[in-house]
Amino acid sequence: MSEDLDRRHFLARLWTWGLGVMAGAAAWTSWDFLQPVAGQSGGPVATVSPDKIPTDSVLEIPAMRGYLTEIEGATEAIWWKCPHLGCKVPWCETSGQFECPCHGSVYNRKGEYRRGPAPRGMDRFEFTIINGVVVPDTSKIIRGAPAGSPETINEPPKGPECLDPTAG
Amino acid sequence: MSLMDTIRKSAPGRAIWRTPRRVTDRDRAAAHWGSFLLHIYPVRMRREQISFRWSWFLGVASMVLFGSLIASGIYLMFFYVPSPSTAYGDIIFLQTKVAFGQYIRNIHRWSAHLMVLAVAAHMARMFYRGAYKPPREFNWIVGVVLLVLTLLLSFTGYLLPWDQLAYWAVTIGTSMTEFVPFIGGTVGGMLLGGTEVGAQTLLRFYVLHVAVLPTLLVGIIMIHLWRWRKDSMLDMEVASE
Amino acid sequence: MSDDKPTQPSNVRVLGFVEGKPLVGDRKVPEEEDSVMVWPHLLIRHGVVALAVMVFVLGISLFFNAPLKEMANPSVTPNPEKAPWYFAALQELLSRFHPLVAGVLVPGAIIVGLLALPFIDRNPDTRMRNRRIAVATFTIFMVAWIILTLIGFAFRGPNWGWVWPWQEWYGEL
Ligand code: FES
Numbered sequence: 201m202s203e204d205l206d207r208r209h210f211l212a213r214l215w216t217w218g219l220g221v222m223a224g225a226a227a228w229t230s231w232d233f234l235q236p237v238a239g240q241s242g243g244p245v246a247t248v249s250p251d252k253i254p255t256d257s258v259l260e261i262p263a264m265r266g267y268l269t270e271i272e273g274a275t276e277a278i279w280w281k282c283p284h285l286g287c288k289v290p291w292c293e294t295s296g297q298f299e300c301p302c303h304g305s306v307y308n309r310k311g312e313y314r315r316g317p318a319p320r321g322m323d324r325f326e327f328t329i330i331n332g333v334v335v336p337d338t339s340k341i342i343r344g345a346p347a348g349s350p351e352t353i354n355e356p357p358k359g360p361e362c363l364d365p366t367a368g
Numbered sequence: 369m370s371l372m373d374t375i376r377k378s379a380p381g382r383a384i385w386r387t388p389r390r391v392t393d394r395d396r397a398a399a400h401w402g403s404f405l406l407h408i409y410p411v412r413m414r415r416e417q418i419s420f421r422w423s424w425f426l427g428v429a430s431m432v433l434f435g436s437l438i439a440s441g442i443y444l445m446f447f448y449v450p451s452p453s454t455a456y457g458d459i460i461f462l463q464t465k466v467a468f469g470q471y472i473r474n475i476h477r478w479s480a481h482l483m484v485l486a487v488a489a490h491m492a493r494m495f496y497r498g499a500y501k502p503p504r505e506f507n508w509i510v511g512v513v514l515l516v517l518t519l520l521l522s523f524t525g526y527l528l529p530w531d532q533l534a535y536w537a538v539t540i541g542t543s544m545t546e547f548v549p550f551i552g553g554t555v556g557g558m559l560l561g562g563t564e565v566g567a568q569t570l571l572r573f574y575v576l577h578v579a580v581l582p583t584l585l586v587g588i589i590m591i592h593l594w595r596w597r598k599d600s601m602l603d604m605e606v607a608s609e
Numbered sequence: 610m611s612d613d614k615p616t617q618p619s620n621v622r623v624l625g626f627v628e629g630k631p632l633v634g635d636r637k638v639p640e641e642e643d644s645v646m647v648w649p650h651l652l653i654r655h656g657v658v659a660l661a662v663m664v665f666v667l668g669i670s671l672f673f674n675a676p677l678k679e680m681a682n683p684s685v686t687p688n689p690e691k692a693p694w695y696f697a698a699l700q701e702l703l704s705r706f707h708p709l710v711a712g713v714l715v716p717g718a719i720i721v722g723l724l725a726l727p728f729i730d731r732n733p734d735t736r737m738r739n740r741r742i743a744v745a746t747f748t749i750f751m752v753a754w755i756i757l758t759l760i761g762f763a764f765r766g767p768n769w770g771w772v773w774p775w776q777e778w779y780g781e782l
Binding site: 287288319 | 683684685686688689690703704705706707708709767768769
C-alpha cells in the first residue's frame with residue numbers, strides 16, 4: 201500500500217475486492233450445491249445369509265451391483281465395476297477369476313489385480329450383518345489395492361479363460 | 369417497384385428497416401447499420417475471402433447444423449422426460465406414435481454427428497490457412513473452446529435415449545474423469561450425481577444438454593462471429609499470396 | 610445523379626471524414642477493385658451452403674434411422690463396448706496405455722496445445738511453403754488421430770479384439 205493511495209483509488213480497490221469475494225462465494229456455493237447427495241444413489245442393500253455364499257465361486261447380486269464371495273471364512277462384497285473404465289466385470293467360472301471383456305483386465309476371486317490396463321484391484325463395499333443377512337452399503341467403497349500389489353490368496357487360474365485369447 | 373420495396377417504404381417499414389431503399393452499394397452498406405441480421409456481417413470483404421477455398425464454408429455449415437439441432441431439439445423436448453423409468457419409453461413412443469417423431473430424432477442425431485465433423489474440419493481448414501496467426505489469435509482460441517463445447521454437447525446428448533449404447537458409453541466417458549489428479553473423483557461425482565450412471569446422472573446431463581451448454585455455446589459463438597466481423601478487414605501481418 | 614447520394618440511416622450521423630490509416634490492421638485498406646459487397650456476394654453463397662447442408666441432413670434422415678438399442682441395463686455390458694465415434698481414438702489409446710496417460714494427459718495436451726498454438730508458432734507467414742514444420746507437425750497429429758479413430762470405430766470387436774470391418778461390423782453412431 202503506497203502512501204498516495206487516495207480515497208478514490210481506495211474505494212475502487214475495495215469494490216474490486218468485493219466483487220472477488222462475491223465471485224468466490226458463488227463458486228463455493230455452486231460447488232457444494234452440485235455434490236452428490238447421500239442416499240440419492242447407493243446405500244445399504246440386504247442380500248443373503250453368509251452360509252449361502254460360495255467358497256469356491258462367487259454369487260452375483262444385481263441389486264448391490266456386485267458379487268459376494270467367501271475367502272477363508274471371511275465374506276467379501278465386491279463391486280462389479282471395473283476400476284479401469286467402468287465396464288461390468290463378469291465372473292469366469294472355468295478359470296475361476298474375474299475377466300473384463302472391455303480391455304482384458306483380470307482379477308482373482310478376491311478382486312485383486314492380476315493383469316491388464318486397470319490401475320488397481322476391484323473395489324469392495326463395506327458391509328454389516330443384520331439379522332443374519334449380509335448388508336453391503338454401496339455408498340461406502342473400499343478401493344482396491346494398486347496394480348502390482350501381491351495377491352493375498354493363492355488361487356491360480358484353474359482352467360481356460362473366458363476372454364478370447366487372441367484379443368488385445 | 370416490388371412488393372417488398374413498397375412495404376419498406378411504408379411507415380412501419382421505415383420503423384423496422386430505417387433505410388428504405390436498396391439500390392446502390394451505399395444503400396446496402398447503410399442497411400448494415402440498420403439491420404440486426406446483417407450487422408453480424410462486414411459490409412465489404414476481399415474477393416478471396418468469400419471464395420470457397422478461403423474457408424470451404426465450414427463455419428457457416430456448422431452454424432446451419434447448430435440451427436437444425438436447436439430446432440429439432442425443441443421438438444424432441446415436447447416428448448421427453450429425463451428419468452430412467454420414462455426416458456427409454458418416451459423415445460419408443462416418439463418413434464412409433466408421434467407423427468414424424470422418428471424423422472425429427474434422425475435429424476437431431478445426424479445433425480449432431482455432422483456438426484462435430486464440420487467444426488473439427490473448420491478448425492483444420494483454419495489451421496492450414498494460418499488463420500490463427502496475428503491478428504487473429506484470439507478468435508482461434510475462442511474456436512477451440514467452441515470445439516470442446518460441441519463435443520460436450522454431443523456427449524451429454526448421447527446419454528438421453530437411455531439405451532445400452534448410451535449407458536455404457538457414458539459409463540466409460542465418466543470413468544475417465546476419475547484419473548484426473550486431485551479433483552478427478554469430485555468432478556466425476558458431480559457429473560454422475562452418485563457413484564454410477566443413474567437417475568441423477570440422466571437429470572444432470574439433460575440440464576447440461578438443453579440449458580447450460582447451449583447457452584454457453586450461443587454466447588461464445590456471438591463472440592466468435594463478432595471477432596470474425598471485426599477482423600475481416602485486417603490483413604495478416606504477412607499476407608498470403 | 611441523385612441516385613448516388615447515400616441513404617442516411619436515421620440513427621447515425623456522419624460528422625466528418627478523417628484521412629489516414631485505420632487504428633487497427635494498418636497494413637492496407639482493401640481497394641475497391643479487390644473487395645466486394647458482402648450483400649449480395651457473400652450472403653448468396655451462405656444461402657446456397659445453408660440450403661445444401663439442410664438438404665443433405667433432411668435427405669439422410671429419410672433413409673437412415675438413429676440407432677436405439679435395448680433399454681439401459683447396468684448388469685449387462687455389451688461386448689464390444691464402444692464410446693461415441695469422436696472418442697474412439699481416446700478409447701483406442703485407453704486400451705493400450707495407463708488411463709492417466711491416455712485419458713488425461715493426452716487429451717489435456719491436445720487441448721492446451723491447440724489453445725496455445727498461436728503463441729507456439731510465432732512465424733507470421735501464412736503461406737504453406739514457408740511454414741513446412743508447422744504444417745507437417747499438425748498433419749502428422751491429425752492423420753494419427755484419424756487413424757486411431759478409424760481403428761477404434763470400425764476395426765474393434767468383442768473383447769476389443771481386431772476385426773475387419775468388411776467381415777464384421779461393430780461401429781455405432
Ligand atoms: S473397463 Fe475393464 S479393462 Fe477396461
